[in-house]
Amino acid sequence: MIVPWGEEELVQGNEAIAMGAIASEIDLFAGYPITPSSEIAEILSRYLPALGKKWIQMEDEIASISAIIGGSLAGAKAMTATSGPGFSLMQEGLGYACMTEVPIVIVNVMRAGPSTGLPTQAAQGDVMQARWGTHGDHPVIAMVPCSVRECFDLTVRAFNLAECFRTPVLLLADEIVGHMRERIAFPGEDEVEIKCQPEPDVPIEWYEHYHPTASNVSPMARFGTGYRFHVTGLTHDAHGFPTRKVEEVMAKLGRLKHKITRRLDELEDVRLHGLEDSKVVIFAYGSVYRSALAAQQILAEEGMKVGVFRPVTIWPFPDVTAKKYLDDKEVVIVPELNQGQIIHEVERVTLDAVRIVPVQRIDGYQITPEQIVEQIGEVV
Amino acid sequence: MMAVHLPYEHKYLRHKKKFPHVWCPGCGIGILMGSIIRAIIDLDWKKDDVVVSSGIGCTSRMPVYLDFNTLHTTHGRALAFSTGVKLANPTLKVITVMGDGDALAIGGNHIIHTARRNMDMTAIVVNNNNYGMTGGQFSPTTPEGARTSTTPYGMMEPNFDVCDLMSGAGATFVARGTVYHVMELDRIFKRAMEKKGFSVVEVLSPCPTSFGRANNQADPVDMMESLRDDTVTVKQATKMKQQDLEGKILRGIFRDVDVPEYLDRYEELCQRARERLEMNQ
Incomplete structure (x- = not known):
């Protein structure tokens, strides 16, 4: 085992x-x-x-x-x-x-x-x-x-x-x-649930490798199973053959986009802590989220309530949920181990009235809870 | 092989879908595509079991016309994709077609390591001495002095000998043919495909549109005749004097050795791993 x-x-x-x-x-x-x-x-x-x-x-x-x-x-x-x-x-x-x-x-x-x-x-x-x-x-x-x-x-x-x-x-x-x-x-x-892409069950001559479906994803045959198909990085039609026809190009690229954007609920994964009654929220992801939780704890002991918003699935970005929980806040602190990447997404989805404040570090070391606490102390 | 299989070749093409093809009049790629089909028919390989992969370029457009499992990949990477296909399903017969720029410049790292690993696959390198699709720039096989759209004063760099390179890297079967000597090419392809191990066949093929026009050989017939006149078989060469061999290119099989194949070795590795981890069922 x-x-x-x-x-x-x-x-x-x-x-x-x-x-x-x-x-x-x-x-x-x-x-x-x-x-x-x-x-x-x-x-x-x-x-x-x-x-x-x-x-x-x-x-x-x-x-x-x-x-x-x-x-x-x-x-x-x-x-x-x-x-x-x-x-x-x-x-x-x-x-x-x-x-x-x-x-x-x-x-x-x-x-x-x-x-x-x-x-x-x-x-x-x-x-x-x-x-x-x-x-x-x-x-x-x-x-x-x-x-x-x-x-x-x-x-x-x-x-x-x-x-x-x-x-x-x-x-x-x-x-x-x-x-x-x-x-x-x-x-x-x-x-633990293990999911697999279903095998096609249509007759071989009917098979389309990129068949349009309601979910924009179609059952996928594999090489050697009798369903012979073509794969190319060129823009292609439902069979997988290269095409430049406008309607086929748009069908392909539209499907590629919509298979994600129309199933956001299956992809979204956020963790929310104490957002209801706080005017300040820390928006953090990955290892930095641990510092955010620790900062929340330190501030709670000092009598200040701050919320923590964490996207687990970062792409696609949780636009609607972030907007829902952040638009009525005064300050959103965005700590990240870069010079500002996801902060622009937070700015994009929230109202201008929300003040977005960065905490950034690029020296290879973790942002500490104290750094976040200090930044909150400065802005609030 | 040609006379017997020619009537059946069309059954291996995707007529309804993809013709007419992209290749110029006088191009040799269609000729060697026929040769590949005839070798497959002669080996009695089933369409469902054959994967034909390619990279980017004129040669790499070939898979779309063929009624097999076909994979048109990114520039230079075809053999890396093929390696994954073969690992995932070793029962598949994997043939990779590439041009000289695709296989040896951007794909140079991949082809030498694929040769070193010796996985049971066949690589066909179509050498037309330049990048045809992008307008005839020089490639690693452009002869010294030749004109191309990026060597207006003549090619300055030395070129690769594909067969020497592949022999050195460990390919177990290495051969060269031309699209002029088609029946010979049929036989070489068959030998390469049935060889257990990594096989490479370099095929000399004319590109009158790009390379020919830049080098006073715009007539496809002239280019075809030079394939006849400028090449000799390995066997013929043994009977020729050194001065007569000057400037000739050798055709034929240069290397055919038996070396343990990758997936066979991998099976042994799996057994050793099970013993070490005491996972024997």
Whole structure:
């Protein structure tokens, strides 16, 4: 038993991600070594061969993401793991997987950049790269874990969402979460739901690889099953063949957008703490959320109520929910380990009357609860 | 092989969907596409079991015309995608077609590592000495001195020998053919595809539109005749004098060795892993 179902154990965030992948019945991992994500590849290299699953170290990150896309098309549940510089290289394949609607999971254990930056230290500098890094308009699903248990849970959810939406799903961990060790209770095996994209059941001659459906996602055949189809990064019609016809181009690109924007309720995942009776809210995600909760606690002891709003799914951004809970606040504090990325989304969705205040850090160290408390003291 | 299989070739094409094709008059890619089909028919491979992948460029437009499982990927990465396909389902027969720029420039890292791993797949590198689709820029196989749209004063850099490169990197089957010698190409493709291990076939093919026009060879027939006149088989070469071989390009099979294949080795690795982790069922 590799995943300690139903037991308590001291594990590392990256280890929990590897366990989550095994729990999700991963068939193929392809990766390239990079700090601070390497433990994921190392742990999977130990277990996947024993399980009869495939593990391969490719020549670079571009090859890694390409291999998992090919593997997914041939029937494998596939994942790669990397960090900032490797994630930059993967943008090409990420766009291809979005366009060709291939389910894959990409883990990015974020480290401080730009460029080689601070390889062993944390950052949240890839939030906008995750959204807009690959060229052209495209859908993105990204989730940000804040704890070791969530590294496990969100990896499972990433595989499920990738299958259900036929699209790449990003897990944006950071160095702190990835290298943190916590004693966690694993769920029981029967508590974890594993979802798969259904196989088509139409006669072979009727099959369309991108058949328009109400959900904008159609059952997906794999290579070798008798449904022969074409896959291309060129803009294509419902069969997958290249097209430049305006109505076919618009149908494809509209579907690509709507499969996310019309199913936001399935993707949204926010955690709200004490928002009802507070005029000040801390909007935090990932490891920084832990500092936000600690700051909330410190202020509560001093007799001041502040709320905490945390998006777990960061892309698509929870526009409606954020607006609903933040529009009547006086101040929203946005601490993040970058020079201001998600703060612009908070500004975009809230009324001008709400004062948005940044707390930012890019030196590789965590924002402390005291920094947040201090900032609140200055503005309130 | 040609006479026997020619009548059945059309059954392997996506007639209703994708024709006419994108290739210029005088291009050799259609000829070698026929050759690939004939080799597959001769091997009696089922359409459902065959995956044809490609990168970006004129050659890489080929899969869309073929009625197999087809995968048109990103520039240079086709072999990395193919590696994933083969790992996920080792029963699939994976053939990757690429141009010279696709395979050797942007895909250079991928092709040498794919050769080193020795996974049971076939790579076909169509060498027309330039990037045809983007307007005839120089590629890693453009001969020294040749004119292209980015070498207006002649190609300054040395070029790759695809077969030497692949032999050095560990490919277990390495051969070169031309689209002029079609029946020979049919046989080479069949040998490459049935070889257990990573096989590479370089195919010399004319690009009259881009490369030919820039090098006083705009007539496709002239380019075809140079494939006839400028190449000799490995066998012929052994009987020729050194001075007669000057400037000739060799055709034929350069390397055919038996080396343990990747997926067979992986199976052994799985067994070792189970023993170490005491997971034997």
